[in-house]
Amino acid sequence: MxxxxxxxxxxxxxxxxxxxxxxxxxxxxxxxxxxxxxxxxxxxxxxxxxxxxxxxxxxxxxxxxxxxxxxxxVAEQGMPAPATGSLHDDVRALLEVAAQALRHPVASRVVPDLLVEAARNPEIADALRAALLDGRQGVVARIVHEAVARGELPEGSDPARALDLVLGPLYWRLAVVRTELPEGYVDGLARAAVAALRAV
Missing domain, CATH: 1.10.10.60 (Homeodomain-like)
Structure with missing residues (x-):
């Protein structure tokens, strides 16, 4: 057999x-x-x-x-932290990366829709907070820390406030109002954000 x-x-x-x-x-x-x-x-x-x-x-x-x-x-991938050696150039580089991400045709439709869902679903809200906020907080905190070390910002500068001042206007323009950025907008926003950071 x-x-x-x-x-x-x-x-x-x-x-x-x-x-x-x-x-x-x-x-x-x-x-x-x-x-x-x-x-x-x-x-x-x-x-x-x-x-x-x-x-x-x-x-x-x-x-x-x-x-x-x-x-x-997406949250794990994070946003690369600029390291130009200058607060203004770091802020401008961060704005360029964020603007490119928000302009992406898929992201520009997906993110607003998920934000609506986040208002109804705590799981989505937590995931979006990690993807859209936590990683960027770390990047901005590093920019602020290095600017303080170089003497470009005063001791005690608040990274959370810096995040609002730097990325808040850009997000409002591209994700909420949904209008294209005029020429020179990022440069002007970088200058305004740096001036505001130094003033607070």
Whole structure:
């Protein structure tokens, strides 16, 4: 009696292909931008990613957990901290990076929609706070700390207030009012922010 051949392990069992995961993540951003969180569905995400719904559910249990995971990933990437050796140039570099991010066609539609959802859902609110605030607080705190060390700002300068003064007007213009920045806006805002930081 011949010995039966060994059983093969099921192909792909418990193995999540990274290229499929990335395709789903990209599809989520596109779907959010197209229809918003409330109308977004796992079916729509799967169709846009070119996969079956099972591929999505193997990775995330719901659209909320999927979006929270993506927002968390964005938060982990963080914003690079400028290190130009000058307070004005650091502030200007930070504004340029933030303006580029807020101008992105997907971000400009996704972030306002998620902020609306955050008012109704504490989990989304916490994730957005981490993605939009916590990382930027660390960057601005470093800019302020180094400016104090160079003597460009007085001791006791408040990083939280600096964050409001530097990024608040830019966010208002691009995410709330949603108007394009006129030529020279970032330069003027950098000068105004630095003057305000030195005055408070």
């Amino acid at each position: 011949s010995t039966p051949p060994p059983r093969r392990a099921p192909a792909g069992a418990a193995v999540l292909r990274e290229d499929v995961t990335e395709a789903i993540r990209a599809a989520v951003f596109e779907e959010l931008a197209a229809v918003g969180f409330a109308r977004m569905s796992i079916e729509g995400i799967a169709r846009r990613a070119g996969v079956g719904k099972t591929a999505v559910y193997r990775r995330w249990k719901s659209k909320l957990s999927l979006v929270l995971d993506l927002v968390g990933a």
